[in-house]
Amino acid sequence: GEGAEYAGMGQELYASHSVFRATLDQCGEQLKPELEHPLLDVMFDRNDLGHLLSDARYAHLALFAFEVALAQLWLSWGVTPVSITGYGVGQYSAGCVAKVFTLKEGLKLVLFRARLIELLPLTTKLPLTSVSELQRNDSVEDHLPGIQSLLSEFSEIANKIKYATPVIKIVEMTEFEGDPLTPEYWVQHTFTSINLTHGFGSLVVSKTHVFLEVGPQSTITERAKQWAKEENSDISCIASLSRDQNNWNSIYQALGLLYAENVAIQWSQVDNSTNRKKHVIPTYSLDRKSVV
Numbered sequence: 001g002e003g004a005e006y007a008g009m010g011q012e013l014y015a016s017h018s019v020f021r022a023t024l025d026q027c028g029e030q031l032k033p034e035l036e037h038p039l040l041d042v043m044f045d046r047n048d049l050g051h052l053l054s055d056a057r058y059a060h061l062a063l064f065a066f067e068v069a070l071a072q073l074w075l076s077w078g079v080t081p082v083s084i085t086g087y088g089v090g091q092y093s094a095g096c097v098a099k100v101f102t103l104k105e106g107l108k109l110v111l112f113r114a115r116l117i118e119l120l121p122l123t124t125k126l127p128l129t130s131v132s133e134l135q136r137n138d139s140v141e142d143h144l145p146g147i148q149s150l151l152s153e154f155s156e157i158a159n160k161i162k163y164a165t166p167v168i169k170i171v172e173m174t175e176f177e178g179d180p181l182t183p184e185y186w187v188q189h190t191f192t193s194i195n196l197t198h199g200f201g202s203l204v205v206s207k208t209h210v211f212l213e214v215g216p217q218s219t220i221t222e223r224a225k226q227w228a229k230e231e232n233s234d235i236s237c238i239a240s241l242s243r244d245q246n247n248w249n250s251i252y253q254a255l256g257l258l259y260a261e262n263v264a265i266q267w268s269q270v271d272n273s274t275n276r277k278k279h280v281i282p283t284y285s286l287d288r289k290s291v292v
Contacts, residue, residue, distance in 0.1 A: 079212070099168075
């Protein structure tokens, strides 16, 4: 969800993992006509553009692209989830990974969502519970024409998408009841508030025994651990990445923890997806002299 993004996130993965890089490149290419500056230049702070992540458009699109790319990395290693969830932008990432809509369609939804949020005054920033509540809020009166126009455009975009049955079960991180196969669900999700307790409980009900956070840093893993402790749940909570660690150190640590939890991993794909080089070593016998 929002707030996890930072300039430079995923730079090591982008440099050396083909699947991760290809997904981000695809996102950047799709967004060229929509953004003043290339998305990846902002993400990786090229030309001192990292400060633009304070802009909702860049922040939300970067987070969506990053989460989908990281999910594709895990999937390429054979790590396939029983269920998937997110909050804010994260739920759109979940929808894309579950193949409810395409990457291109997901980028469109997130872009319009970000533009809508930018129009909201600070007093009405999320959460709101519904479009009708937004329209009744006195503090948005001056902004209402623009908001209503963008909402209408957002609904049009959402209605043009052909939604597919998710290949991975989508779990709600909110108390919002809706059908992810409808455009109303994705428009309405702009105004729903997060409920982690509800989300974690739903994951356990869906027979999830490991919670893997797929994001640029650990933002809810510790809260998930605390929830598990309070609920006496044996669910294991693992973060893919940590901001204060090299990407590869973090992700290999997470990979080891998943293996310890008996999660199936395609080790041949783990080896093949990185830029490793073979080195020639001597074939002759070693000199077994003692060194004093």
